[in-house]
Amino acid sequence: MDQINRRFTVMSTRNFDVIVIGSGSAGLTAATVAAKLGLKTLLVEKSAYFGGTSAWSGGNCWIPANASMKEMGLSDSIAEADRYATGVLGNHMQRGLFDVFLRNCNAMIDFLAERTHVRFAPLPVPDWFPNNDGAKMGGRALAPLDFDGRELGLANLRVIQPPLASFNAPMGMMISLADLPHVTGLFRSLKSFSHIAGIACRYATDRLRFGRGARLTMGNALVGRLLKSAADAGVTLWNDTPASELVREGGRVSGVVINRGGETMTVKVSRGVILASGGGAANPALRKRHADGSSVMTLVAPGNVGDGLRMAETLGGVVTHEAAQPFVWAVLSSVPGSDSPQDRCLHFLDMGKPGRLIVDPAGKRFGNEATPMFPTAMSKAGVQTGWLIADDRSLRIYGMGLVWPHAFNLSVLKRRGYVLSAPTLEELAERIGVDAMTLGSTVERFNRFAERGEDADFNRGATPLDLAGGDFEHTPNASLGSLRKAPFHAIKIDLGNIGETSGLRVDNKARVLDSQLAPIIGLYACGMDMASLWSGVPMGPGSNHAHNMTFAYIAARDLAEN
Secondary structure, three states: OHHHHHHHHOOOOOEEEEEEEOOOHHHHHHHHHHHHOOOOEEEEOOOOOEOHHHHHOOOOEEOOOOHHHHHOOOOOOHHHHHHHHHHHHHHHOOHHHHHHHHHHHHHHHHHHHHHOOOOEEEOOOOOOOOOOOOOOOOOOEEEEOOEEHHHHOHHHHOOEOOOOOOOOOHHHOOOOHHHHHHHHOOOOOHHHHHHHHHHHHHHHHHHHHHOOOOEEOHHHHHHHHHHHHHHHOOOEEEOOOOEEEEEEEOOEEEEEEEEEOOEEEEEEEEEEEEEOOOOOOOOHHHHHHHOOOOOOOEOOOOOOOOHHHHHHHOOOEOEEOOOOOOEEEEEEEEOOOOOOHHHEEEOOOOOOOOOEEEEOOOOOOOOOOOOOOHHHHHHHOOOOEEEEEEEHHHHHHHOEOOEOHHHOOHHHHHHOOOEEEEOOHHHHHHHHOOOHHHHHHHHHHHHHHHHHOOOOOOOOOOOHHHHHOOOOOOOOOOOOOOOOOOOEEEEEEEEEEEEEOOEEOEOOOOEEEEOOOOEEEEEEEOHHHEOOOOOOOOOOOOHHHHHHHHHHHHHHHHHHHO
16 A cells, blocks of 8 residues: 555656546546556545545445345335435436436446445435335445555555544544444443443554544545555545646547646546546535525535536536535534634534424524434525524533534533523523524423424424434434423524535536537546536435446446447
8 A cells, every 4th residue: 555655746657548536435436447447547636635525424325226235135126216216306307317327326336345445334224205105214325334544554544534523523533323322322331431432542542653543434434445445456646636627639638737746737648537526515606606695604625616617617518507406405503713624513413312403593493303304494494594402411412513422522612602501591592692482482392292202393203214313212202302401502503515516417428518418528527526416305315425426437437438
């Protein structure tokens, strides 16, 4: 693996068969597959780190009728997945591209399993629209197995995008979904205490040796496995190498202008270029334009400012804005005054825990907080900001937002203005600017629902999907718990995004199309540079990675065959 680091600093050649721009799950998959198929491949990444937003994700991949389901005795079929997605997407179904996805998603997973270090295991998590025809209660979502980053070596481990402390790496110590019950049970069970103590000791040792944790989980595990696979396949990997321009000669894309070590140069390519630079969600101007002038918080890699889209448009590529939603909506929160991604939180795992609810600026609930589709409900209700409110017991057991379980960092976050607390709901209402009588009525009504285990307003906790994010030791409903124990705490939340749905129009080979729907020869797009197949309405956990990696695989195979 020492050869990876040498590739970061030594330019061996300026001629390749394929150049991939971007190093998230799409870019790394495209480069690995291309190299495995015999193509001399260069991957360039503009930032110091490989992995992009993918390294901050859960790393899951939604693959219908995958082989792991069959091994577990779970039934599924492509026809069922087709009915499910068609029902969910309706008029926004891109029939041709979806058929191509269904024909290739399992081939992609099998290729990686057989020829790379990428490994997945099925999750017992339902599709996100479990009542739709063709939905499955588990198995379609595949989670990357944890990865020992020590296999990458010191220098190469350090160039993987660091994980988000707010998502799965408190104090930088990475944890997986399987670790979460042990985190909440830290002081209630000797087994849980020993489990977390072992992870902490390993992390402390890794910090001394590597300067970061080497036990990689979730998105970092996926990126780590792909990075090792790419290097072992012979991909040349250059970080700190922004691409600025595509070169076209003789009617086809023939190279890329890059900056390497302060030197601007043109790298020639014989087969083609694959754009996987992450879309434009980190570009404030693009976000405002796609949100009708509204400012929208985002949690994507800072370099995802639309480089791939801009370069393709100069050659006639078309960015389409025809999705059902302009963004992949998410509930986010941020430390006031900070622009650091490490001070932002994606509220995905914590909204459905007992003892908490979400209200709008008027102090009223407006949706089922436990469902992954809550951000869509927030958008439809026209709620741009709101408040996630919990009692003291709930916050201390489960954590909330940037607050870690057991609230070790609560006092710091209160001083920074991230958490507002008060001894009574009335005083909390005053602190957050909400009508006290309305908030009190909302909480009392919710408490009655929680105590009988049924949410009469929004049916929270009524489906396996809701319960998956709750606490199964809590009765009578794993997702519903009353807010009784003072003090009470509030965190301001925003309707934000984890990516745009706008992107380049492509054909069934992932080739970028011009305004006449003709392919631009030698130019491909995948990941967030490609218009979203899901139109902002994900099918289940890992929909975006499935989209990213499948079309990356399709692009690489087409380049190898032509």
